[in-house]
Amino acid sequence: MNEFDFGPISRTVDASTGKGDAINLASLSVHEALTALLAGNNRDEFIAWLWHDLFKPLFWWPQKNKWFHYPNNKPNDPLSVEAHWSSVTGIPSGLVKTHHYRDNRAFTYGESETVNNEFDQVAIGKDARFVQLSFLAEPATHTALLRAVIADAFMEVVTRVVADSIEKELATRSPTFKRVRYVFDFRRVALSNPPENLEIASLANQYTLHVTAGELVVRHLMPLSRPDLDGHHVEVVIDFTAEPPTGERFGEGIISLVELLTVYQDSRTILMGIPQFLQVDIGQIEQQVKNAAEQRLRDLDIRTLASINELKKQSTTQGRVDWAALPLRQHGQDIDLLAHMFAEQVEIRLIDRGQLTQKVKDAKGKSFDIRLLNEIVSHPIALLAGKPRHCRFCNTAFESALPPVEAKVGNYFTDIEYIGFGGDICPMCRVYVLNSHKSRTASEKVKGVTGDRKAYRGALALITPSSHFTYVEGQCKLIEQPPLDVGGRFANPLQRATVTLQEYGLFNMISRRVIARMWAQIDDAIKPLPLPYMGAILLTQNEAAQIRTLFDCLETLFDQAELVAYPFKVTVQPAVELAFEMPVNDLKEHHTKHTYLKTSPTIVSVDPDSKFTLLVDNGLQLEVSRKFFEDRRRMNELLEGIKGQKRQHNWLLAVLQGIDPVTATAEAFYDYDAPLLQAEKVFWDMQLDAASLAEQWQRYEKVRGEVSRIAARYPMLIEFFAKPRR
Known part of the structure; x- marks a missing residue:
């Protein structure tokens, strides 16, 4: 069982939306941190968004469609603490209490324009800002490694840029911090019916905010009725540094910055949110991503530089092409295929506030702007439209400064039947072709780098x-x-x-x-x-x-x-x-x-x-x-008395052929140094009790039937017990 708990829900949606009563599954901690990242226009707004829904864990619903949950400054109100907590966190009073206002809102951007909407997997906030990585390539296994390395580099670069901007923004005034710890303490309570304001105020007064050791700690009391939940405790830590996620950090309840920024991810595109106050240089980000990807590919022993002669040998049109006139991207004397990929099959773009929106009308005829998610994530597909060339490896439409390539893919390429003898090759697939197991370069050999290249072949x-x-x-x-x-x-x-x-x-x-x-x-x-x-x-x-x-x-x-x-x-x-x-x-x-x-x-x-x-x-x-996996475990149990993979394989083959138990065991244990009589002795020694021969035979028939049924379901399973070909 995989169970995940990020704290209580952040919001519900009532029937007035036309979609019926519903919930949002994102927790309060995710909601507040993501709102701070996407809607905060400066230090004060960023911090205010981190606790703007402070009292939601009370779940105080005096009416079915009325939820009192945010701090205010109203006299005699149980939640009248906004001014106090604003002072503690070093922000002006009035931000938090107005965050739901349509008019006179103290925040520059609201929740509905950045993180919340009621369009159910259709739209995202029109005023939020994003950076999008797009691959102009059809998903294929032989380009998956390249795309993954570039994607990881992109996510690291954006995360580091955002972390640096947050640190600088928060450092403009005290208090400053790098993490937020949301603490939820579940406690069983006895209340009047209906609860009195003094009781609610007593619960609200147990909420605390303070900054210590570089952390903003927000502690929530969660009243509940069930005795078995009394004392339950959940902590969620939002880390605004660029530290990468690890299993250990997950175990400590830490959500890393890169996780919060990642809005959408699939094999074609990655969409990452960025703060309102971040000054973005897309050209610089792209260069940093390329540099990081280049280093990681080098660490993996994957070539991205090809000599001009290698490319000429691939091209059947080399005699009709003026190679000197081609706008090839070079690194020294070599052609930089990674640079061609970034120029021709990778795009990084900024989606700024208000961009890519369109006007729609609600049921009452009122016009408003929305930003459709599907149009953003399908952007890579739109970019492929109209490209004149097609890759015979991955079927990607593309255009490139590299000349057309016919079937010359090298003497060590073994899968011509999968790609045919005619057609073109896109830049990504050129890297795949380049990294044959026999593709060591002269410069590598001079440096003493020998042996087959394995990183882009095989497993x-x-x-x-x-x-x-x-x-x-x-x-x-x-x-x-x-x-x-x-x-x-x-x-x-x-x-x-x-x-x-x-x-x-x-x-x-x-x-x-x-x-x-x-x-x-x-x-x-x-x-x-x-x-x-x-x-x-x-x-x-x-x-x-x-x-x-x-x-x-x-x-x-x-x-x-x-x-x-x-x-x-x-x-x-x-x-x-x-x-x-x-x-x-x-x-x-x-x-x-x-x-x-x-x-x-x-x-x-x-x-x-x-x-x-x-x-x-x-x-x-x-x-x-x-x-x-269940059948594989059962097969291992049946074979645990037979030591050695070769013997297990022989026994399985014999059983599946319907051979009697003694002969099957003889087949499994036979070798030139152990005669058949020795094999028979091993078989009888394997028996766990003094059952009669008839009982042992019945037991064998039952095992044979079970093995046969498993093998019929998974014919490949028997290969896991064969001796590897080395």
Whole structure:
């Protein structure tokens, strides 16, 4: 079971929207921090947004559609503390109390214009600011590594730029801090019916805000009725530094800055929010991303520089092309294919406030502006329209300063049947072609770098977070009706959830934590993931053994995921994107085969009923499901008395052929130094009791039937017990 608790919900949506009563699943801590990041126009606004809904955890609903939840300065009001807490946090009084005002609002931008809307997965805030990375390439496994490295570099660069701007903005006046700790203490209370103002004021007075050791600590008291929840404690830490997420930080309840900034993520695009006060230089960001990606590819032993002669040998049109006149991007004497990728297949753009909006009318005919999410995330597809050339590797439409290339892909390219003998190659796929296992350059050999190049051939495991998700409305459970819900807002479960950009961020956070749990099973949980800012696992042929181990960890994807968002608990299905190819028996020569062309990335929901297909040993398709791992464990139990992979494999083959138990064991244990009689003795020694021969035979027949049924469901499973080809 994967259970996630980021604190209580931040808001509900009433029937006046025309969509019926509903909830938002994002927690108060995520809501307040994200609003500060996207709506805060300066230091004071940024800090005020961090506690603008301070009293929401009271769940004080005097009427069904009236929620008293924000500090004010009204005389004799139980929540009249706005001026006091403004003084403590060093901001002018009046910001927080006016944040819901339509007129005379002290904030520059409001919630509805930045983080909240009622358009249910359709629109995002029209005044929020974003930076978008787009790949002008069709998703393909053999470009997934490149795209992931660039995406991680993009997310790191943007995170560092934003972290630096926040630090500078907060440092303009005291108090200053780098983290916010939201504390939620659940306590059972006894109240009058209806609750009196003095009782509510007593609860509100137990809320505290203070700055200590570089942290703004916001402590909330959560009144409840259920005795089993009394003493429950949740802490969520929002880190505004550029530190990357790790499993250890997840365990401490830390949400990293990159998680909050990531509004949407898939294989074609990444959308990241940025503060209103950030001065953006897109050209500088793009150069920093390219530099970071170049270094990471170099660390992975992946070439992006090609000599002019290598490119000429690939091109059948070389005699008709004036290479000197081509606007090729060079690095010294070599052609910089990464630079061509950034110029021709990668775009980074700023979406500033008010841009990409359109006017619509509500049911009453009133016009207003919205910004459609689907038009933003489909931007990469729009960029591909009308491109004149098509890549025969990935079917991407593209244009490039590089000349057309026909079938010359090198003597070590083994998968011509997948790409044909005619057609073009896009810049991304040129990098794939360039990195043959026999592609060591003369300069590398001079430096003593020898051996096959393996990072872009053979085994691959890439698991990345995804913004795709679903939730099960019928399994949205009401934990309890909060004691201050006098109006009956939560008298019945609100089965429906509406989705804003906060929920996209929330499910991306959950997806990251699922991936981190897999990573913690194969490596030290303190160590960041291979692509830490993207939240992704990336392993290549150089880590083939780890890929085998990671395969066993994929069972995590079949656990049920539940989100606790008091007063609700809901079954959710976050998703990950998976590109996976592994060797089971084909070990020594595996990297000489172009396995990436035989498989495609897939989106996998974290759900007990999920299933997906992986490529094994360059040619075998393996369907993976929860049942696969259960049957594999059962097979291991049946074989635990037979030591050695070769013997297990021989025994399985014999059983599946219907051979009697003695002969099957003889087949498994036979070798030239151990005659058949010795093998028979081993078989009888394996028996656990003194059962009769007839009973032992019946037991064997039962085992044979079970093994046969498992093998029929998963024919590939027997390969896991074969001796590897080394």
